[in-house]
Every structure is written in structure tokens, then in C-alpha cells.
Amino acid sequence: MHIAIVGNIGAGKTTLANKLAHHFNWEVFLEDVDHNPYLKDFYDDMPRWAFHLQVYFLNSRFRQTQHIKKLQSASKGVIQDRTIYEDAHIFAANLHQSTLMSERDYQNYLGLFESMISMVDPPDLLLYLRADLPKLVQQIERRNRDYENNIKIEYLKNLNEHYEHWISNYKHGRLLIVDVNNLDYVHNPEDLSVIIDKINSTLFGLF
Numbered sequence: 001m002h003i004a005i006v007g008n009i010g011a012g013k014t015t016l017a018n019k020l021a022h023h024f025n026w027e028v029f030l031e032d033v034d035h036n037p038y039l040k041d042f043y044d045d046m047p048r049w050a051f052h053l054q055v056y057f058l059n060s061r062f063r064q065t066q067h068i069k070k071l072q073s074a075s076k077g078v079i080q081d082r083t084i085y086e087d088a089h090i091f092a093a094n095l096h097q098s099t100l101m102s103e104r105d106y107q108n109y110l111g112l113f114e115s116m117i118s119m120v121d122p123p124d125l126l127l128y129l130r131a132d133l134p135k136l137v138q139q140i141e142r143r144n145r146d147y148e149n150n151i152k153i154e155y156l157k158n159l160n161e162h163y164e165h166w167i168s169n170y171k172h173g174r175l176l177i178v179d180v181n182n183l184d185y186v187h188n189p190e191d192l193s194v195i196i197d198k199i200n201s202t203l204f205g206l207f
């Protein structure tokens, strides 16, 4: 079983991924953030570093999918924090649309993505955490990563629009949308149970 958690920056993916991995006793795959050699530079100068960062994330995410595939064939359960689909359909697409990534870099990137995606298995369940801008801003501030302090509201808004568009066209498998605006699964165990019940119901027909 493979559950992938998707959603905008600060939506609560990592927090939920860790909690679900603990609950189901499955392996968790997190993003390559702390050792990412481009992320800080990217936030300082997006046009300069957009292509480098996208190639880095694409490669790191692709490796992760191959690792997940091996665990799946050994019947191990996996929770994944963010997917390769979001790199291309959300982040790279948004950078291109916002003219922060040039046409030739974007086409070059898409060629690479298309070559890789045929080797990627979709998750058994895609869990989309939908969060409005105030919730995202509050949680990004709470997390307090230096390089994210100057993220513009406009950037988050554009990403949210890409998420909504992508999710409404998602056809690779089962999809569960959870509105997290009024959920606090950090402090309220009942809010975590609400999500776990929805997952059990979607995946196993329980409840």
C-alpha cells in the first residue's frame, strides 16, 4: 500500500506523513529539504536557480519512487510526503507561467520528466491537503525556515490555483481531498482520527 500526501507549502504534509506512518507502522519518505543544495539560492533568486532546483527535485523524487517500488514489491506500506507529479504539474508549471523559468529550460525539463514518468507507479491513494492562504501563511511562519520567510502571498496563491486545477483532473487512481483549514492534528488527536477514518473508508471500505 502506498499513500502519497500532496499539497501546498506549509499545508501540513510532513506532520501528517509522520503521524500516519506511526499509526499504520509503515515507512515514511520525506522530501529532500534540509540537504537540498539549491533551495536557499532559489528563494533568493528564482529565475537564476529555477531550472537547477527543478532538476534536483526531479532526480531526488525519481530515486524515491524507485525505492518505493521495491518496498511495494516486498508488500511494505509506504507514506510519501509530496510526489513527482507536483514538481512538474505545480512548481515547474507555475515557474514557467510566471516567466521565472524560460521556455527552453521548461521544455528541456518537461522532456526529462516525460522520460521518467513512464517508469513511475501512481500511489494507491493520493491524499490532497487543501488549505487556504491564511492557514498556509500561519503554518509557514510557525515552522520558521529562514529561506521561506520572504515567500510572497502571490506565489502561494498561484501554487494553490495549480493544485486545484491539477487535482480536478487527477485520473491516476484513488483520490481523497481533506480540507485542513479547521483541522489541527498536531494538538487534537480527534482531528487525526477523522483523517484516518477517511483513509480506511476510501482504501479498505471500513466505517
Ligand SMILES: Nc1ncnc2c1ncn2[C@@H]1O[C@H](COP(=O)(O)OP(=O)(O)O)[C@@H](O)[C@H]1O
Residues within 6 Å of the ligand: 007, 008, 009, 010, 011, 012, 013, 014, 015, 016, 139, 140, 142, 143, 180, 183, 184, 185, 186, 187
Ligand atoms: N493541521 C494543522 N494544524 C496546526 N498546525 C499544523 C497542522 N499541520 C501542520 N501544522 C504545523 O505547521 C507547520 C508546517 O507543517 P508541515 O507538516 O511542515 O507542512 P508541509 O510539510 O506541508 O510543508 C509545522 O510547524 C506543523 O507543526
Ligand SMILES: Nc1ncnc2c1ncn2[C@H]1C[C@H](O)[C@@H](COP(=O)(O)O)O1
Residues within 6 Å of the ligand: 007, 008, 009, 010, 011, 013, 014, 031, 033, 039, 053, 054, 057, 082, 086, 087, 088, 091, 092, 148
Ligand atoms: N519542485 C519544487 N520546486 C520549487 N520548490 C519546491 C519544489 N518542491 C518542494 N519545494 C519547496 C517548497 C518548500 O519551501 C520546500 C519544502 O516543501 P514543503 O511543502 O514545505 O514540504 O521545498
